[in-house]
Amino acid sequence: MSLGRLERHITTRPLRIGVAALQGAVSEHADALRNAADRTGLHVQVFPVRSKADFEATDALVLPGGESTTISKLLVRFDLMERIRTRVADENYPILGTCAGMVLLARDGGEQAARTRTELIGVMDIAVDRNAFGRQRESFERDISLDLVGLEAPERPVPAVFIRAPAVTRTWGDARAIAHTEDRVVGAQEGRRIALSFHPELTADTRVHEAFLKLV
């Protein structure tokens, strides 16, 4: 049991879930986390993370969708990149990344990340392709099946919105594919690290966020 978990266990303080608030769909994730907390009955505090000090106070972090190039640069400029990387590696710190967040979690960001020299957090054994389905014109929504640990009613498909979405091109090590669409892998889990190509925060179905809270 991690120190944070142990402390919570003893003091029953709330779970402190941060949402990286540098750029992107921050409030949508915060709302989804609060709704998920209500449904699971977990005592959860959600707050934005913009600085190292904000980050230190969290038990888990969500990396929202947005532009991975933008979020990466801000993570570096405001000293968060290295610290997140260390905590995930050393403390088995739980982290969920959607869309741009998936790209940031990957060890290999593919051609576009290389071309734009985008620094990644790089804590999941996955390789991704940015904008794998094309431009906004090709963006879509559909229901998909999701093989996520702890997902409530897993037989029921999850509504998924793909916006200039990335896809996983390769998994290795402990990472495993947990979702597919159009012959591509669009979700991966590696213990307490979850990466999704789509945006569960844009729909009313909070099961992904509930499963993440249960992991923390």
Place this chain on the structure above:
Amino acid sequence: MPKDLDLETLRHGTELVKRGFAKMQKGGVVMDVTDPEQAAIAEEAGAVAVMALERVPADIRAQGGVARMSDPTIITQIIDAVTIPVMAKSRIGHFAEAQILQHLGVDMIDESEVLTPADPFFHSYKKDFQVPFVCGATILGEAVRRIAEGAAMMRTKGEAGTGNIIEAVRHRRMVTQGVKRVQTLDDNELRGLAEHYAARYQPLLDAVAKEQGIETLEADVEVFGAFDVGTITKDIESVLVDIRRQGRLPVVDFTAGGIATPADAALMMRMGSDGVFVGSGIFKSGNPQARARAIVEATTHFEDPAIVAEVSKDLGEPMVGKSIDEIPVEQLLAGRGI
């Protein structure tokens, strides 16, 4: 065959997909660029998207004449140069230009008053498009009409190409105060406001009635797309219901026009903006790289004056600003296409 390929269930261009795109832009800076080099500078600085243009608004203003959609070659070159989304402008109501932009692969169409309006009566009907639109507004009614027409994102209009923030502040206050009043309305009052806002779709019918020597045309005549004024009023009312419930516009709402410094960006964010567009303010300044980056950082950390102060240092000359009073009324852009 892919494991679960089912084209029937793939839904493109839905409202969720279009509004969702705008949500991914939140907290970000969209920068006007006129060539691939500027686009690369913008991406490197941390822009969330670029607006591909032939001329920035300050030059459009200086040169006068009719401003149209940019040359597709320029737009395509910029699309090829960056990995972030590319937006481009169509004239107000020029749905053929908008269709060209959609065909080129532009990620969002800005139906913009910076270009010369093409239709004196209407904007483009945006629900017919797969790509999302962003439109400008100076007042709440204008924003509500654009959202009812299918805009997936709004931008509060400043006066583009002036480097002067006053008009953006004026219009943001107008919209915010308007939203506050909507929150106090009962259903009857809301319906009344919807009818008031829908009156803007009436002038064509009135002009035709007058030309044909009658009082009014039949109420159910198609006026905008396939819709009569009654349907438009219902759509407007449903947007107003969303506003009353959410206490804000139901789509992402940026500010555009007159932002020249990191402090300008922080001001608009503090006033409730979801992000900013910077046009002439970056590439008409002394050090575009440094200024672009500083505005990105100020937009993220708008609540922290220490950071905004730090990033505001040593940025070189800002663009030369223009007082609104110096501009002849007929050359003001923000009032176009209300």
